[in-house]
Amino acid sequence: MRVALTEHTSRPWRIHEIAHDFEVEDVWALPTPGGPDDFGLLTSELATAGRPGENTAGVTRLLWAVRWRLGEILGWDRDDAGLQKRVPTLRDRLPDDLREAPAPALGELPFSPLYELDDEFAAELANATVHAVLHLSWVEDGDGGHRGQMAVLVKPNGLQGRLYMAAIKPFRYLFVYPALMRNYERYWQQATGGRVPAAGTVTGAVGVDRIPEPMRGPLRAGYADIFTLAADVTATPEHCARTMLEDVAGDGGQRIWRRVLGLRLAPRPWTDTVAGWSVAERDDHSIRLQARSWASTFNLVVQVEDGSITLATLGRHDRLLGRMVWSPASRIHRRLVPGLLRDTARKLRARADH
Known part of the structure; x- marks a missing residue:
């Protein structure tokens, strides 16, 4: 479920001091109920749940295929448009304690990890259209349990980037995000199979x-x-x-x-x-x-x-x-x-x- 941007901006996440010049594009409550210490399980599933797999709807897989094909044709994903080429990596802004923090491997996902803490994770990507941050966090759900939360922060690359973000917005809401939520729910249930949920979950x-x-x-x-x-x-x-x-x-x-x-x-x-x-x-x-x-x-x-x-x-x-x-x-x-x-x-x- 999509939630208010303040669900991200009002919390004391470390990403605020690092990506202070980025816009918060979306914030989503993830279907991942759990206990206070389950955040590591959430980030360990990111590489699997975050990519379109064989269970993803055909329309969503087609959209991803079209996106990567357009990227090849228009040069959106060329090497000189990425991190340390078009834009410096946000790792250069990390304080020492975050620079030394471990981060999970992201497999085939096009993100580079920044840091992982007990209740917060961040990764970034850059191409010719946008510099973006994926932020995962672990929050109380108000009923005695906890759940994951995902925020997307962006810095569009000029007019081209803003037009690109506007063009893909309806497809993200209609296809991409719902497919991602289903993936998270599926892999979360597999990862927590048999566990007794916390009261109120x-x-x-x-x-x-x-x-x-x-x-x-x-x-x-x-x-x-x-x-x-x-x-x-x-x-x-x-x-x-x-x-x-x-x-x-x-x-x-x-x-x-x-x-x-x-x-x-x-x-x-x-x-x-x-x-x-x-x-x-x-x-x-x-x-x-x-x-x-x-x-x-x-x-x-x-x-x-x-x-x-x-x-x-x-x-x-x-x-x-x-x-x-x-x-x-x-x-x-x-x-x-x-x-x-x-x-x-x-x-x-x-x-x-x-």
Whole structure:
């Protein structure tokens, strides 16, 4: 998720004193939840996650291929346009303690490492269009956990550089950054496989293949996402689902489900339903809810197990309009679910305390 530039500029990073004449172009929250000492794991995955690989979407790989081909034709990446040729390296600005700091190998990435600290890493590149800095950091997420953060700082090379940055901006936001986030999420899950996340950490994934087989159920879903909050709460799945959808989502959720998605939900009182969603199945650890519209069918699966709360959303679209409506709505949905899970856990704990 893209975040405000102040998420970078307001923090006391060492890069401020080194790249003080660079512009902060973008700041992104990385899908890499972890503990306070996991920054080294993040930077060790940079060389792998940062390059377009075989799992990267074809459009993104094509854009990279076009970029490198144009660079060859127009001379953007020629040797005399790089570091120590067109511009001096920022290593010349490093104080002694940073100059001696180690930095990870970046493999095939076109960046040269500058330094790595316990919670901060920087690397640079230069070509005929721009001198850029990639900055990674490790920040608190506000809920007891930590995550990675990525900032891109740039110094365009005159008018040519500014035109170049403006031209590639929509492609970066539509294709390059989303592909990079997916890569980071994939490699982070591989690197941290089996580890118990810190309390308050939310992990998420998109894709039917990311849903455990028992949670998929009979619905032949075309869309699926799953979010898990590490939280030790005492509640049945139905109690958790009612807290989540009736207390937390409440009337606001009803308006979205009914008016935006067109779901046919049961009216109050919700005695035999959960916020109007019918109960398709339940067991000791999970409950499956279902709602339909004329265009789509959705399942919500709430699971409470092993010190965590999980919400899986699965959708099948029977008409094109349902798919068209859900495509932008799903982006908002994925941004709201982590907060929904955390608010649910807080309510459940508060009730348990009383």
